[in-house]
Amino acid sequence: VKDSYLVGLIGAGVGPSLSPALHEREADRQGLRYLYRLIDIDALGRAPDAVGDLVRAARDLGFDGLNITHPCKQLVIEHLDALAPQAEALGAVNTVVFDGGRAVGHNTDVTGFAASFARGLPDAALERVVQVGAGGAGAAVAHALLTLGAGHVTVVDALPERAAALAAALDRRFGGGRVTGGGPQGLAALLARADGVVHATPTGMAAHPGMPFEGALLRPGLWVAEVVYRPLETELVRTAREAGCAVLDGGGMAVFQAADAFRLFTGREPDVGRMHGDISEL
Numbered sequence: 001v002k003d004s005y006l007v008g009l010i011g012a013g014v015g016p017s018l019s020p021a022l023h024e025r026e027a028d029r030q031g032l033r034y035l036y037r038l039i040d041i042d043a044l045g046r047a048p049d050a051v052g053d054l055v056r057a058a059r060d061l062g063f064d065g066l067n068i069t070h071p072c073k074q075l076v077i078e079h080l081d082a083l084a085p086q087a088e089a090l091g092a093v094n095t096v097v098f099d100g101g102r103a104v105g106h107n108t109d110v111t112g113f114a115a116s117f118a119r120g121l122p123d124a125a126l127e128r129v130v131q132v133g134a135g136g137a138g139a140a141v142a143h144a145l146l147t148l149g150a151g152h153v154t155v156v157d158a159l160p161e162r163a164a165a166l167a168a169a170l171d172r173r174f175g176g177g178r179v180t181g182g183g184p185q186g187l188a189a190l191l192a193r194a195d196g197v198v199h200a201t202p203t204g205m206a207a208h209p210g211m212p213f214e215g216a217l218l219r220p221g222l223w224v225a226e227v228v229y230r231p232l233e234t235e236l237v238r239t240a241r242e243a244g245c246a247v248l249d250g251g252g253m254a255v256f257q258a259a260d261a262f263r264l265f266t267g268r269e270p271d272v273g274r275m276h277g278d279i280s281e282l
């Protein structure tokens with residue numbers, strides 16, 4: 001039986017990633033020899049479109065798989081031999097599995113958010129959801145919300161065209177006029193009528209401190225789901241808890257996307273409960 005694995009993460013500025021620790025700790029507990037390497041295109045002085053060369057190099061050097069992060073999740077697709085349905089629908093890949101000589105793309109951000117949401121906010125009403133942020137994480141999260149059965153998702157973004165494009169793509173896939181997209185100007189009115197809000201911009205990370213919208217818009221009865229996981233307690237998470245909202249922090253998505261990738265890389269079942277313990281320690 002195979003018990004040694006070499007995997008990695010390709011992206012820009014991946015130094016602070018928690019993925020090596022999340023994967024290697026779980027692998028250690030399972031008695032595997034498992035190395036998770038960081039392949040930083042900035043440190044290598046390579047442009048994002050070098051991702052194809054790097055994926056081929058990793059395959060040739062015997063890697064079992066890769067995670068792919070910003071800004072390579074779309075660029076990598078043309079270099080892959082096949083896509084799992086979710087990755088294909090989304091047009092974004094965060095996990096590549098080498099299967100023989102073939103490179104197969106998956107998206108565990110979608111499954112990761114869906115699993116985290118189901119675990120952390122199991123009773124949340126999904127009739128009217130507002131999502132702030134239509135970038136890479138936002139696309140995965142909106143997709144997951146529709147898969148979870150959201151009645152209607154309104155995506156707002158500082159770039160209204162980006163929100164509209166995401167809404168149009170999701171409408172082609174899911175139908176039923178369940179998604180609309182636009183700018184942030186109507187946010188206060190939207191939040192006043194919403195069951196919950198998902199935050200999917202970088203605001204709240206150390207490099208982008210602050211709140212994505214005014215804390216005064218939060219109220220008990222509105223659930224809040226955060227995608228940022230460094231730190232786990234963003235200003236939004238803290239303010240929402242103080243306001244009496246049911247809150248889901250970003251740690252669950254980080255753990256479940258890693259767990260789903262671990263399963264794809266090794267064929268082994270990760271203990272997600274233990275991995276949740278890891279992320280609160282890291």
Ligand code: SKM
Binds near residue numbers: 009019070109
């Ligand atoms: O999709 C994930 C990726 O698998 C790993 C990651 C990280 O380690 O920073 C971030 C996300 O893009």
